[in-house]
Amino acid sequence: MSSNRYSLWSLFKQGLKHNKGWEPAWTSPQLKPSYDVVIIGGGGHGLATAYYLAKNHGVKNIAVLERGYLGGGNTARNTTIVRSNYLWDEASQLYEHSMKLWEGLSEDINYNVMFSQRGVFNLCHTLQDMRDGERRVNANALNGIDAQLLTTAEVKAHIPLLDCSSRSRYPVLGATYQPRAGVARHDAVAWGFARAASALGVDIIQQCEVLGMDIEDGRIKGVETSQGYVRTNRVGCVTAGHSSVMAKMAGIRLPIESHPLQAFVSESMRPCLDTVVM
Known part of the structure; x- marks a missing residue:
């Protein structure tokens, strides 16, 4: 467990020690035989679920x-866009709550997730x-x-x-704009x-694949993993586009479909340092 x-x-103090005093950011423990809650999926959403369960609910x-x-996983492949300007009331309220969490996230978890509120434009053609x-x-x-x-x-x-003229391939007639929206580095979020x-x-627990679920009388008893069996009566499936596969293990058919998405998104990039070998 990191105490830094x-x-x-x-940063200054560790620099004096040639940065040799930093503790690991997280531990890599052995899988225990039982847990109160097992969360499948170590992306941003799965880890956030674990964090808030521990912080807000004492689990x-x-x-x-x-x-x-x-x-x-999917965390490293998403579009990095953070916004709440959705049409439907239910979606907009959910994402607005999420936006407010984003606005204080780096301070809350003491980690720079590179959240930049540069705004989002949806062009109208x-x-x-x-x-x-x-x-x-x-x-x-x-x-x-x-x-x-x-x-x-x-x-x-x-x-x-941006070429907004009528001579362009896709003339721009206008746009919707949310100033508070922005981007983040989602692997840093994880x-x-x-x-x-x-x-x-x-x-x-990394490199630990869930292979099956032990269900008896409609209740979860545990999960079978590549590192052994784990007893638990609470399982959270947080596996993005793989959720329907995990749900099928529990005998549930989710009424959802996964669709590919292409987007052109600006994002913070880490600097490239040239190394000169003498």
Whole structure:
């Protein structure tokens, strides 16, 4: 368990020790035979679930099982966009609550998740896009969510390099804009939640694939894993697009489908350092 609090002072102090005094960000314990809660999936959502269960609800005997490594699954492949300007009331309220968590997340878990509120634009290329955009902005306003409908000139003022002219392949008639939206580095989110959860006593087990579920009379008794059997009466399946596969192990058919998504997203990039070998 890491006892180091990241700060300017700790960075200075460890620098004097040639950075040899840092403790591991999280522990790598052996899988125990039983847990109060087992969470399948060591991505951002699975680790966040473990963290908030431990922090807000006092559940300490938790295992997070990840078949690969932390930050290497869907968490590393998503679009990094963080926003709450959704049309439907239920979705917008859920994501607005999430946005408020994001705005204090780095301070809460003492880890820089590189959350940058640079705003998000949804470009409108047709009159129907503009109608849909106006509908969404008005719905957001009714829910107290920051959202604006921009004209072509306003889009151009925000993004000078964007070709908004009628001569472009996809002319820009306007856009919806949420100023508080932004991007984050989601593998850093996984690492930050892993560190914070581990400090609260959560066992994080990597390279541990769930192979089956032990169910008796409609209740979970345990899970079979690549590292052995684990007893538990509470299991959380937090495996993104793999959720339907996990649910099938429990005899449940989820009414969902996974769809591929392509998006062009700006994000914070770590600097590349040239190494000169003498």
